[in-house]
Amino acid sequence: MSLTAERFTKVDDIPAIYWADLHCTQNSYYSPEFLKAFEVGNNDITFHYIFILKDTTAVAFANTQLVTIGVKTITKNIKIVPWLKRLVNGIFCDNKIRVLFCGNVFLSGEYGTFLKVGEPKVDTFKAIASSIDDLVKSIRVNAIFVKDFENESLCITDELKDFDYASMRVEPNMTIGLKPEWHSFDDYKNALRSKYRVKANKADKDSDALTVKLFNEHDIAEHINALQALYENTIANADFNAQVLDLNTYISLKAQFKERFIIQGYFYENKLVGFLSAMKNQDNLDAHFIGIDYEQNRDLAIYPRILNDYVRLGISLKAERINLGRTASEIKSTLGAQPEELMCYVKHKYKLPNSTLKPFIKNVKIKSFRQHRAFKKL
Template sequence: MSALHCSVLNTVDDIKEEQWQSLNCETNIYFNKALFKAFENANQHIEFNYILVLNKEEKAVAIATLQILPIDVDSIATNLSFSERINHKLSCFFRKNQVKVLFCGNVFVSGEHGIFVSSHADSKATFKALSKCIKTISTDHSKGIDVIFIKDFKEESLKLTDQFTSYRYSRLEVEPNMILELTHSFSSFEEYKSQLKSKYRVKVNKADQKSEILETKPLDVNAIKSLLPELQRLYENTVSKSNFNAQILNLETYLNLKYSYQNEFIIQGYFLENKLVGFLSGLVNNKQLDAHFVGIDYNYNKQYSIYPRILNDYVRLGFELNVERVNFGRTASEIKSTLGAVPEDLVCYIRHKKSITNLFLKPFFSQISMKPFKQHQPFKTKKEA
């Protein structure tokens, strides 16, 4: 019998200080109490849970973050690129417009931010304990959970995380994060541009020229507070253009993050004659700049190249912040590849709570595929340099 057992908590405030110390996870900003609290406080319509895996001495050896929320069936089918025939069968199968999903991982952030296992833990036994605990939570009738979705794991983690398939989860390849490496190659934005092939350098310069009239300003706590309704509107504009978004983020979250992280959390506004027409956001974590949500006024986007300028500025910020990588996140993968970003593949695991239902759904899950994109090669070869 395993000496590990789990404790399920409804708020990050219930995690004891000695448990944080035992985990030693707060050097990773995504497993930091202040970050969990920022999301919790601003999004009280979402049910947040935390699983602590404890050893026989009651010391925490792992933590997993969960969110439980309803998702539209139609938006899931659209995002996962099912055929019309399969979409119809799924709609008939669920017989309701929404399913309640238990997410393990941060539903608002792309990447491996759901499970942290301490260096002194038995990783295999820990994942087994987590799997059993997640199953127990999913069968709590008061929560009304239909589907469990465990996200997002990189290639090097799959030797461990593929244990989930033993619990009848289906493995899914999802849209990759797009990563631009800055180390050893360039020391400045100008040097970076000089290494681009001509047509890609022209593209970068054109976006900068068309957006030259825009004033960019870093937003501090007071600016975020005063501009919050506009930031929320621009963010929701952008979300409405995407096929799928699990939930709308209340951007008071960003106000909380700015309070807690100051210069590590960035929001930059784009102004046209003092009118906010766009913004970018990002978080610095262990020498990596992670792009978070952006907001765009699409009435001005084409004329002033707001989105291409935002992508250029993420690269600029990477140099200014002296990070080693810029993680552009997922979506718009082809456009991001024109800046030199390459895909970092991610895997998720999904199952229906009920075993028989899950058995019927497995063939559908196996047909899920992401839309392919063209991967550009914008950097000069040695011969061209």
């Protein structure tokens, strides 16, 4: 099987027939409209879209973004021995590095590569890996990070180890499976054990002073500065964030995806103090970024209310599953969320630094957390 690669830096330059060949656009995250919204809204990122062709037919796709990250941003919250952390910081001179991400840097999940149904998966994935190596040779970059793969994909993605990548576990996605008999939030709460039902009710009671509004495109534009500030306030408290999203991206997403892309604002005394964002993608409701005024969070229970409202939205949209994303895993498990393990692959562009990086990657430990069993036993 003879495979070739073709690269593009703009979505508009991609031939429409390639999307038709792959049959991938029913998943919103592989649609040109979704990809273009991020491309247009984030001028400080360089985008490369890779298509693997068999003769002239597209059989695989990879989405990459080239971003600049401070090394200490990467190492500050990673659990490794102090001397190794100092060594890695020293290798990069405590400086910023350029990282090529394969996978959407703003999403948590397996949205970076797509392999056409019916094609040999290992061969096409290896063709993607080879094309990434070819891309890396032509650009200024320090490291490559291929993300986020579920356990059932590892029999394919572990081929990256032959390309000198090291594998590493990252924080899991926390997901809630919704029962078809849950037609309301009360139905969901009735399935919870008593202590977790009390917790959900308390979140609603403590946030009763909030006014909640679903945003349309005009609302997002009107409140864009406040949304951006709340979002940046929230990611400043995160363990790791590779890149700051320009939330003007959300105006484009709302225009393209209408009711499938959701922004919900939380107001207190006419001031925006929080928001959630989400995408209904096929049978899933995926939580995207949130924003919180932490000075008001304790008194108004903004974050617990946001979590409750993700469940409400999932039920109202008849989703089969809610993906609450990474971080705050223990809190999310109190709503019934279960961890979905994810694997990433990392390497330095050059062999000698990569030989030093590999032991660092092997020593990375993800945070442990207490997994609550929120639902009643059947």
